[in-house]
Amino acid sequence: MEIDSGGGGGGAKRQRVDEQGDRCEAVDAGAVPVDRISVLPDELQLRILTHLSLKYAIRTGAVARGWRDLWKRRWEHRAVVEVYVGFRHDVRRELDALEREPRPRRRLDRFSFVVDICKLKSSELRRFTEYAAECRVEDLHVETRNRTLERKLNFHLPLCSPLLARLSLRRIGISTMYYKGAQPFRALVVIRLHSISIGHASFTKMMALCPNLITLDLLHCECGNFFYSVAMPQNLRNLTVAYCNGIASVNFELGPSLRSFRYSGDFGKAPFSSLPLDTVLSDLYIWFTLSVSEQCIIEKFHNSLPKDLSGLNVLTINYKALPVASSMPNLNLHSLRELQLCMFKMEAANIADIYVFLKTCQCPNLERLFVQFPSFVYGKPMEGSTDEVTEEPPEDGLDNLLMVKFRNFNWLRAEVQLVSFLLRKANSLDKLLIVSPRVTPLDLPDVQEANLLLVKEALANGKIMLSKSDDAATQPYHSERPS
Numbered sequence: 001m002e003i004d005s006g007g008g009g010g011g012a013k014r015q016r017v018d019e020q021g022d023r024c025e026a027v028d029a030g031a032v033p034v035d036r037i038s039v040l041p042d043e044l045q046l047r048i049l050t051h052l053s054l055k056y057a058i059r060t061g062a063v064a065r066g067w068r069d070l071w072k073r074r075w076e077h078r079a080v081v082e083v084y085v086g087f088r089h090d091v092r093r094e095l096d097a098l099e100r101e102p103r104p105r106r107r108l109d110r111f112s113f114v115v116d117i118c119k120l121k122s123s124e125l126r127r128f129t130e131y132a133a134e135c136r137v138e139d140l141h142v143e144t145r146n147r148t149l150e151r152k153l154n155f156h157l158p159l160c161s162p163l164l165a166r167l168s169l170r171r172i173g174i175s176t177m178y179y180k181g182a183q184p185f186r187a188l189v190v191i192r193l194h195s196i197s198i199g200h201a202s203f204t205k206m207m208a209l210c211p212n213l214i215t216l217d218l219l220h221c222e223c224g225n226f227f228y229s230v231a232m233p234q235n236l237r238n239l240t241v242a243y244c245n246g247i248a249s250v251n252f253e254l255g256p257s258l259r260s261f262r263y264s265g266d267f268g269k270a271p272f273s274s275l276p277l278d279t280v281l282s283d284l285y286i287w288f289t290l291s292v293s294e295q296c297i298i299e300k301f302h303n304s305l306p307k308d309l310s311g312l313n314v315l316t317i318n319y320k321a322l323p324v325a326s327s328m329p330n331l332n333l334h335s336l337r338e339l340q341l342c343m344f345k346m347e348a349a350n351i352a353d354i355y356v357f358l359k360t361c362q363c364p365n366l367e368r369l370f371v372q373f374p375s376f377v378y379g380k381p382m383e384g385s386t387d388e389v390t391e392e393p394p395e396d397g398l399d400n401l402l403m404v405k406f407r408n409f410n411w412l413r414a415e416v417q418l419v420s421f422l423l424r425k426a427n428s429l430d431k432l433l434i435v436s437p438r439v440t441p442l443d444l445p446d447v448q449e450a451n452l453l454l455v456k457e458a459l460a461n462g463k464i465m466l467s468k469s470d471d472a473a474t475q476p477y478h479s480e481r482p483s
Helices: 042-049 054-062 091-099 122-134 147-152 200-208 295-304 322-326 348-361 413-425 449-460
Strands: 002-005 080-085 110-115 139-144 166-170 190-194 215-219 238-242 260-265 283-288 314-318 338-342 368-372 403-407 431-435 464-467
Touching: 091 122, 110 122, 122 139, 314 322, 322 348, 348 413, 403 413, 413 431, 413 449, 449 464
Parallel strands: 080 110, 110 139, 139 166, 166 190, 190 215, 215 238, 238 260, 260 283, 283 314, 314 338, 338 368, 368 403, 403 431, 431 464
Antiparallel strands: 002 080
């Protein structure tokens, strides 16, 4: 076993979104934000975090990008313990070494237990989690990497963990979780379940024991055949469902607090019907794995979304879902500040979908646009049609667009056409960032001369900035794809 430790004037107004999806105070759009916090010495930053509980230390990631993962290093002297059990490790000897530590146990921020062997008893697993509970752990992660063990081991909530705030489980059973005598875990605000088989009874009890749950992530999970309505914690604000089977049959009885919904997978398996029609979302993430063309499915999708999306600040959508959203009538996105388009296919039809979306949905207050293209494959750009787009681009609606960023830019005809369109229509555009392996477009024979001249002019005056690397300082709100 290995144990690792880590110690001005009345200008236009815009809204920012914090880590929990809340709307923050309005700030002057013309002002340049100064990040004075991140320039503090590391030692002083960490000292500030030591005065906060784990819950609020994590939330400081919304203060500045440089603080997003700083909480992981806020304590010294093994406040983070990571245990890995492999084939060459003596489980009992190292477990005994942990249990010989003097009482009262030292407090732990995080305890991670990863198993990569075929044989481990449930009693041994429980001894590890009980040790973490005695250390009043705030962040607990348990994972198995062996499918034989996955079917044998069951995780039991440590009943003496009053400070437990984050729970992450991966490939481990929870069907027979121990609940006898359990008191509510009132500090538990984040649960992440990855590759877990979920039974109705166990999941219902888990939700009942977490009355203050704020964030729930379900990734690659399997729902039982008898899974039905589940009363969710009333404070739940963030729900992620990604690549789960059987989830469409689940009716999440969600409260009015939901602000963030992220879904990845087949539309037919999506629990969109669980979203209350009066929900006021701040951010929405939609990634369909299959294209949707049937009108009946499009109507179902429209009827499943909350009726009022006027409060939506951030939207991420991929190219397979974009035509569906574009076909929705009267979609009010007037509060949208940031849009991310994941265009992993870029042909004439796909750029037409972008034009239709911008024309139909009307995003007059859009400030930040991120467009991601597919990476190169074996040094070659993606294949596809380079015909010109026949769909007419929108005449207006981009007056407040300040920043555009393209990732994996391949200098294809449709991509350059999109850049030239934005240069013409976005009158307030301050900078357009292009991340590409080819930083200088010397010869583009497939591109119209008018478009190419516009791009070269923007390069010359500094409006377009080229880079081979993706700057971490300009990342979208949904910078991580659920996986």
